[in-house]
Amino acid sequence: MKSFVSLGAVAIALAFATPAIAAAPTAAEADAFVAQAEQELKPLYIQAGQSSWINNTYITDDTDAIAAKFDADFTALQVRLATGAAKYNETPGLSFDTRRKLDLLRNSITLASPADPKLGDELSVLKARLQSTYGKGKGTLNGKPINGSDIEAAMGKDRNPAELSEMWTSWHQNVGRPMRADYVRMVEIANQGAKELGYADTGAMWRAGYDMTPDQFAALTDKLWAEVKPLYDQLHCYTRAKLNAKYGDAVQKKTGPIRADLLGNMWAQEWGNIYDLVAPAGAGDLGFDTGELLTAKGYDAKKMVEGGVNFYSSLGYDKPPQTFWDRSQFTKPADREVVCHASAWDIDTVDDVRVKMCIKVNSDDFTTIHHELGHNYYQRAYNKQPYLYQNGANDGFHEAIGDTIALSITPQYLVDIGLLDASKVPSADKDIGLLLRQAMDKVAFLPFGLIVDKWRWGVFSGQITPANYNKGWTDLRLQYQGIVPPVARSEADFDPGAKFHVPGNTPYTRYFLARLLQFQFYEAACRQAGWKGPLHRCSFYNNKAVGAKFHEMLAMGQSKPWPDALQAFTGSREMSGKAMLNYFAPLSAWLKKQNAGQSCGWQS
Ligand code: X8Z
Ligand code: ZN
Numbered sequence: 001m002k003s004f005v006s007l008g009a010v011a012i013a014l015a016f017a018t019p020a021i022a023a024a025p026t027a028a029e030a031d032a033f034v035a036q037a038e039q040e041l042k043p044l045y046i047q048a049g050q051s052s053w054i055n056n057t058y059i060t061d062d063t064d065a066i067a068a069k070f071d072a073d074f075t076a077l078q079v080r081l082a083t084g085a086a087k088y089n090e091t092p093g094l095s096f097d098t099r100r101k102l103d104l105l106r107n108s109i110t111l112a113s114p115a116d117p118k119l120g121d122e123l124s125v126l127k128a129r130l131q132s133t134y135g136k137g138k139g140t141l142n143g144k145p146i147n148g149s150d151i152e153a154a155m156g157k158d159r160n161p162a163e164l165s166e167m168w169t170s171w172h173q174n175v176g177r178p179m180r181a182d183y184v185r186m187v188e189i190a191n192q193g194a195k196e197l198g199y200a201d202t203g204a205m206w207r208a209g210y211d212m213t214p215d216q217f218a219a220l221t222d223k224l225w226a227e228v229k230p231l232y233d234q235l236h237c238y239t240r241a242k243l244n245a246k247y248g249d250a251v252q253k254k255t256g257p258i259r260a261d262l263l264g265n266m267w268a269q270e271w272g273n274i275y276d277l278v279a280p281a282g283a284g285d286l287g288f289d290t291g292e293l294l295t296a297k298g299y300d301a302k303k304m305v306e307g308g309v310n311f312y313s314s315l316g317y318d319k320p321p322q323t324f325w326d327r328s329q330f331t332k333p334a335d336r337e338v339v340c341h342a343s344a345w346d347i348d349t350v351d352d353v354r355v356k357m358c359i360k361v362n363s364d365d366f367t368t369i370h371h372e373l374g375h376n377y378y379q380r381a382y383n384k385q386p387y388l389y390q391n392g393a394n395d396g397f398h399e400a401i402g403d404t405i406a407l408s409i410t411p412q413y414l415v416d417i418g419l420l421d422a423s424k425v426p427s428a429d430k431d432i433g434l435l436l437r438q439a440m441d442k443v444a445f446l447p448f449g450l451i452v453d454k455w456r457w458g459v460f461s462g463q464i465t466p467a468n469y470n471k472g473w474t475d476l477r478l479q480y481q482g483i484v485p486p487v488a489r490s491e492a493d494f495d496p497g498a499k500f501h502v503p504g505n506t507p508y509t510r511y512f513l514a515r516l517l518q519f520q521f522y523e524a525a526c527r528q529a530g531w532k533g534p535l536h537r538c539s540f541y542n543n544k545a546v547g548a549k550f551h552e553m554l555a556m557g558q559s560k561p562w563p564d565a566l567q568a569f570t571g572s573r574e575m576s577g578k579a580m581l582n583y584f585a586p587l588s589a590w591l592k593k594q595n596a597g598q599s600c601g602w603q604s
Contacts, residue, residue, distance in 0.1 A: 445515055
């Protein structure tokens with residue numbers, strides 16, 4: 001496989017070896033090419049963003065077509081420039097920035113269109129249709145249609161196994177299944193595009209964006225997973241026992257995998273919604289529920305966003321411009337189809353940042369608001385960088401910023417902002433409960449964060465063929481998460497399509513990285529703040545010094561390899577699970593005690 005990193009040394013060696021290289025383009029030509037590329041990309045990026053925004057917030061056949069058209073134009077330009085960039089692979093004497101930007105031109109495309117414009121157009125139409133199919137998707141509850149954001153919330157609250165199974169099954173049937181043929185075709189075209197750019201396949205292209213080779217990156221994710229897997233296994237074992245106690249053997253056996261629809265989330269990716277079922281006896285009642293506090297204080301969607309903004313302001317960050325408030329979508333419009341899955345946008349590469357959500361007044365969405373705002377603050381922090389550097393140090397950083405802030409939503413912070421009465425702050429004997437509540441979201445997510453792309457990497461490489469799409473998915477869910485679907489599956493199903501990021505073509509390993517990185521950032525922030533208590537009680541709300549140092553890392557954007565950015569804030573150059581394990585250390589010891597005598601694990 002071709003490596004796109006450190007080509008400089010190879011180029012110099014070749015320059016000495018073969019006189020023909022003298023005809024290779026010069027470093028000055030490379031500088032000019034990169035400058036021209038940045039100029040050309042920006043207006044088409046803006047057009048594609050505007051049309052995609054309209055499509056996402058008003059799904060019709062027409063907006064699908066318009067979004068597809070501008071996406072095709074932008075992607076064609078990206079591919080033309082990526083191809084052009086390869087011509088400078090052997091140019092000696094490139095500056096650091098030009099070398100880096102040439103690499104970024106090659107590896108920042110999600111789905112590359114082939115040179116044949118007909119295929120490029122077809123690819124963009126497929127992409128728009130897949131995403132809109134997801135946006136319009138509905139499941140059923142008691143036979144009645146229920147939309148995506150409502151079914152997500154209902155899966156969190158419902159404790160009736162028959163209803164949970166109905167919601168899970170109908171969603172996978174109505175949303176995933178119809179996408180299969182489009183997805184197969186999309187993979188074919190996108191792989192052709194990736195190969196034309198010199199990559200083995202689209203998955204290898206995705207793995208090329210981490211300042212190391214694709215193979216090194218795959219190995220790094222496996223290494224990180226091995227670090228945290230023992231903690232996941234403990235949580236799985238403990239949760240399974242509690243579900244068995246609640247539902248009985250007929251619904252959830254004492255051994256083996258967990259039934260996927262019982263975990264409080266459509267994809268069994270975060271389990272915090274069933275905290276009430278797993279809370280430690282006696283000490284489990286935390287005495288408050290963030291969603292209830294928000295409701296009691298009369299919060300609506302906008303006020304929740306203002307609450308999030310207030311945190312960032314307390315770190316010393318500029319408030320979002322008025323256009324943020326005017327142009328964002330906070331709630332689901334009643335009169336049209338939209339993509340409800342939360343996202344953050346940077347329309348003009350300067351100040352026109354927005355979030356798009358269908359906010360409900362609950363704890364999940366309060367956290368998600370902080371997550372999305374993290375993207376917007378990152379975008380504004382790096383808006384003085386040149387176009388090609390306007391991105392996260394790697395995509396895991398982009399996903400980790402807002403989550404780092406959200407880790408600071410401690411009970412004491414809720415008191416500070418007037419949501420919780422000071423007398424209600426849980427005492428130290430509730431620490432295990434607080435940690436368990438957090439682990440149900442943070443730790444439970446880890447294997448899911450890994451398998452979405454393990455599946456796609458397999459699909460793109462051809463290791464998982466269309467004849468095995470669903471089996472490949474179900475097998476990974478069993479192997480890594482230890483979960484099984486509530487009903488039998490077949491190859492008529494396309495369960496991966498029932499998860500937003502698959503039809504949305506958003507690479508997913510970023511969220512796995514972010515789960516670990518956010519604890520590294522948080523631990524560093526709390527150290528900088530001089531926090532002395534248990535780590536999970538630390539909030540760096542109002543800490544301008546921490547805010548300023550964090551901002552320095554954000555402002556770097558993608559201008560340096562990510563280890564430099566990580567070092568700037570944490571002092572370390574390695575992504576690692578250690579900070580997360582540190583945070584959960586007391587819980588880990590406690591879980592081991594609870595699980596003593598159980599036969600943990602499952603056969604896959
Ligand atoms: O998709 C998201 C964000 C938008 S970037 C809401 N997340 C992943 C998901 O929902 O599956 C955040 C956590 C993981
Ligand atoms: Zn995000």
